[in-house]
Amino acid sequence: MVGVVLLFGGQNMFITYLRPFLEAVARFATDGVALALLIFGVANFLGTALAPALLARSIRWTLAGAALVEAAALTLLWAAGGDSQIAAVASVAVWGFAAGSVGVGWSSWLAKAYPDHAEAGGGILVAAIQGSMMLGAMLGGGLIDAVGATGPLVAAVTILLVGAVHTALVLRTHRSALAPVGIHEGPIPEAVRD
Template sequence: MSEPQSGTRPAQTPSVAPAPAAWAAVISMTLGVFGLVTAEFLPVSLLTPIAYDLHVSEGLAGQAISATAFLALITSLLIATVTRRFDRRNVLLSFSILLVISSVMVAMAESFAFLLLGRVLLGIALGGFWTMSAATIMRLVPEKQVPRALAIMFSGVSAATVFAAPVGSFLGDIISWRAVFLLAAGIGVITFIVQFATLPSLPPRGRASLRTLVDLINRPGMKFGLFSLVIIITGHFALFTYVRPFLENVTGVATAGVSGVLLGFGLANFIGTHLAGALIARSLRMTIALMPLVMGLATLGMVMINGALTPTIVLVAIWGAAFGGVPVAWSTWITRTVPDEAESGGGLVVAGFQTAIASGAVLGGLLVDFTGAMGVFAVGGTVLIVASIVVTMVLRPAPAVSEQT
């Protein structure tokens, strides 16, 4: 079902990967994903105690996520240009250091403003890491193994979902939310050590300038692809940021129950991440369109059953499995669409993700404060279904690089 984009495509030169594949370095990238995503979404599971301790509303506390996303957005657009003369190994190591500093600052925060400052540092690390992640993977393994390596790296997102949501919620009630963020700092230290030991020297490649970003956006299919990505991720994070209030206030799940439901989300997300590789091999276009459709139907189903416990648990798991394929599919899309400028292209995808995360958190916060969690899930689910229909009708992903040549 995948079809090349219409119009004249620029000449493209596939990246030359080292042999043999550096799988230990891929694992270190997975640890980086795990640490950063864990820190990014810990506020989801700890939203209620953070809001209570810092004397702010849950809607305002949720902006700790949007603040991180906003800085990640800015960083994703600038990091390739600002660091274009530096070895990518050293740049990636610096992001792990920022993860540690940010987590310690959040754990020590006595005001919401200081917490936001720590989250700003996390946004820089997050945006920079994600911008370079796909391009780095392309240099660590041969081209045919890139989808597998990406799936391994994105399994770090699934593992982080398991940890940040249910484990974060469970531990937050036992050792406090501040101690949980100190654990996140410890993960950052471990990540730095493993990356220091395994990442090879990676001299910068590509033009890496702001002009490059403009040129990439103007390539065939890029504008619509990025717009579709923003809409899908906005819908998801308007829902996910406020899933705990939905479970507590609509479904009536106690704190321990919330941890269990979110654990199901994370485990299903892990499975969905690995299933995405097989789906992408059949059709990238189908995978990109199918994931938001399933997510939207699942979350609207949660609204229609009015929070009935057992069906809600099943639907949350389905939602998690579907979302597991989203980052893998869109990372594959960018490596196929602009293989000659994968790092700068990755920056655009990250910018789209972070714009959507911030938008989802902000819009979800407004909805949850004025309409309650039910309103958030009704609107978010509808947005996802509409996005799936539009993507099915319009998006035409490029074939793999080997097929193009």
């Protein structure tokens, strides 16, 4: 669950404060912020919709790759700063697309890793996600107050990079959980047949 906390905490450390960054650093007007958030949402939807195809190939690399792509997109957003609003919107879109696979990925991993404990594991997963979102937003708020609009972004990039490495290393030890999504080995349990 450490990977869950790192990936969701890293995402939410900055998403909560994307608007202040876009206004203060990238110099977006209100309409531009609204458009960037809409593009993030559409890209996130597309990332979620396309995630099963990636997860069927590798849960581990989909999750680790998503965190790396998110970190790269946020780094580009930081580098673009106020120089290019087009680059900023493109970065936000790529970030949203990559973030879309994270929730689906962890849910798929849980179902494969603990098929006999999916309900209990699902409860723990939801608690870990919600707790990490709260913690990420809280720490991001502290950073925005302490160092400004770029603070949460830099911290999010760092946490996402750590999360990518952690996820790649830890899920590697759970090979049975990395089988393609949708493939069931052995007889189908009676509860599932109905």
